[in-house]
Amino acid sequence: MDGLGSLSAFVHAAELRSFTAAANQLGISASAVGKAVARLEERLQVRLLHRSTRTITLTGEGALFLERCRRILAEVEAAELELSQTIERPRGKLKVSMPIVSMLMMPAILRFMDLYPEIELDLDFSDRLVDVIDEGFDAVVRAGHLADSRLMSRMLGQFSLILVAAPQYLERAGTPRVPRDLMRHACLHHRYATSGKLEPWPLQEGETELRPDLPTTAVVNTIEPLIMMAERGMGIASLPDFAIVDQLATGRLVAVLPDFVRHEGSFRLLWPTNRHIAPKLRVFVDFMAANLFPASPHREPTTA
Numbered sequence: 001m002d003g004l005g006s007l008s009a010f011v012h013a014a015e016l017r018s019f020t021a022a023a024n025q026l027g028i029s030a031s032a033v034g035k036a037v038a039r040l041e042e043r044l045q046v047r048l049l050h051r052s053t054r055t056i057t058l059t060g061e062g063a064l065f066l067e068r069c070r071r072i073l074a075e076v077e078a079a080e081l082e083l084s085q086t087i088e089r090p091r092g093k094l095k096v097s098m099p100i101v102s103m104l105m106m107p108a109i110l111r112f113m114d115l116y117p118e119i120e121l122d123l124d125f126s127d128r129l130v131d132v133i134d135e136g137f138d139a140v141v142r143a144g145h146l147a148d149s150r151l152m153s154r155m156l157g158q159f160s161l162i163l164v165a166a167p168q169y170l171e172r173a174g175t176p177r178v179p180r181d182l183m184r185h186a187c188l189h190h191r192y193a194t195s196g197k198l199e200p201w202p203l204q205e206g207e208t209e210l211r212p213d214l215p216t217t218a219v220v221n222t223i224e225p226l227i228m229m230a231e232r233g234m235g236i237a238s239l240p241d242f243a244i245v246d247q248l249a250t251g252r253l254v255a256v257l258p259d260f261v262r263h264e265g266s267f268r269l270l271w272p273t274n275r276h277i278a279p280k281l282r283v284f285v286d287f288m289a290a291n292l293f294p295a296s297p298h299r300e301p302t303t304a
Contacts, residue, residue, distance in 0.1 A: 048061060142268060161201075
């Protein structure tokens with residue numbers, strides 16, 4: 001039995017407290033397990049197991065060695081799985097939670113579906129803070145950074161909030177020159193679905209962050225109605241740049257108070273921490289990181 005075989009025999013015997021039980025799991029004889037452990041002890045010059053006629057128990061040195069052996073065998077298993085996955089086609093159901101910003105998500109999702117037809121997507125569009133593990137999600141896409149030691153994370157891209165309005169609204173109501181001018185304007189707000197609070201507008205004057213008590217002409221909890229209201233000339237809205245690329249390019253919306261607005265947010269993809277990542281999840285993570293964010297004329301491309 002080779003070195004790894006001896007380590008495996010020791011781990012099985014130590015965990016099952018029996019050479020016979022370990023032999024049954026490994027498909028070899030009990031004497032072969034006993035001899036493998038004995039050779040290992042002889043090579044290490046230390047006793048790993050106490051033997052009796054009824055059971056075996058770990059020595060102090062054996063307990064320390066067992067933990068290291070488990071890690072070694074897990075790494076070998078991971079390496080073997082990784083190699084096998086290079087020839088395995090991604091397939092199966094993939095359950096993903098995404099924020100309610102379909103104008104950002106859907107173009108990339110549709111391209112992914114074309115590229116990987118054997119992956120069945122189960123998409124949940126929600127802004128609530130789902131429990132990835134307890135609710136059985138393979139991955140979630142969320143804005144900001146979520147600290148959870150149970151999850152792995154990858155940056156998908158950055159975005160900025162900007163204040164915008166339709167040209168016809170500004171012709172009718174005037175163009176604000178400084179943040180305090182907003183007090184005389186119709187302000188269209190986004191409410192966080194998770195907390196119920198209004199999303200603050202990223203206003204700043206010099207190095208001072210401003211949080212004025214702005215008029216609340218309308219409040220909605222998703223982005224699409226805000227875009228429509230702003231396009232129809234109903235007021236000024238604070239919107240993420242990725243959601244209004246076309247409107248800005250065609251002039252249907254224009255930036256308001258650009259010298260007083262500073263913001264940078266990020267989207268991240270999170271998935272449960274496991275020793276192995278399934279091929280279907282690996283290709284989804286890589287594809288979304290490469291394809292999710294469209295270019296915006298109002299910020300530099302991210303290299304994150």
